[in-house]
Amino acid sequence: MSSKIVIAGGFGAGKTTLVRSVSEIPPVTTEAIMTEASIGHDDTSVTPDKTTTTVAMDFGRITIDDELVMYMFGTPGQARFWFMWDDLVRGAVGAVVVVDCRRLADSFDAVDYFETNKRIPYIVALNRFEDRLDYTAEQVREALEVSPEVPIIDFDARQRLSGGEVLKTLLRYALEHNRVGEPVS
Secondary structure, eight states: OOOEEEEESSTTTSSSHHHHOOOEEEEEEEEOOOOOOTTTOOSSSSOOOEEEEEEEEEEEEEETTTTTTEEEOOOSSSSSGGHHHHHHHHHSEEEEEEEEEGGGHHHHHHHHHHHHSTTTTTEEEOOOOTTTTTTTHHHHHHHTOOOOOEEEEEEEOOOOHHHHHHHHHHHHHHHTTTTTTTTOO
């Protein structure tokens, strides 16, 4: 059996890094070199070494056990690529919203997308940059107005085991809150 999950979040939050770290196959990415066209649109002040960005999606696969394979689809983070989100999310059993606590405002739209689109269970994963978080999970929950039942966990997107814990948390939550029978908007 296979299932589809979505890795979403703001620009530079660690979505591609998460897919890369946990995928058992070489991930398919649509990373493109950032050009002058991104100036004024993509805030790289916190990530000055970032030179590429996802322009369509990331794709990876992980086998959970003999009976379950998960296909991961990472979304682009910039607003100009959001038109693809509905297609990427279609058929997903759940989603992870990756958050960079240094730039909480970049996560508002991703959280709002899943809060509004109640048919897809989601969790929030706080990516540790420089091995720290600037806010607690409860401060993030309040700032992003995340529903109380939505799990919020912290992790390091570069580390396979840490990313694996994110996916396990999502699977458990999605199984408890399966909304597949609800109509697609």
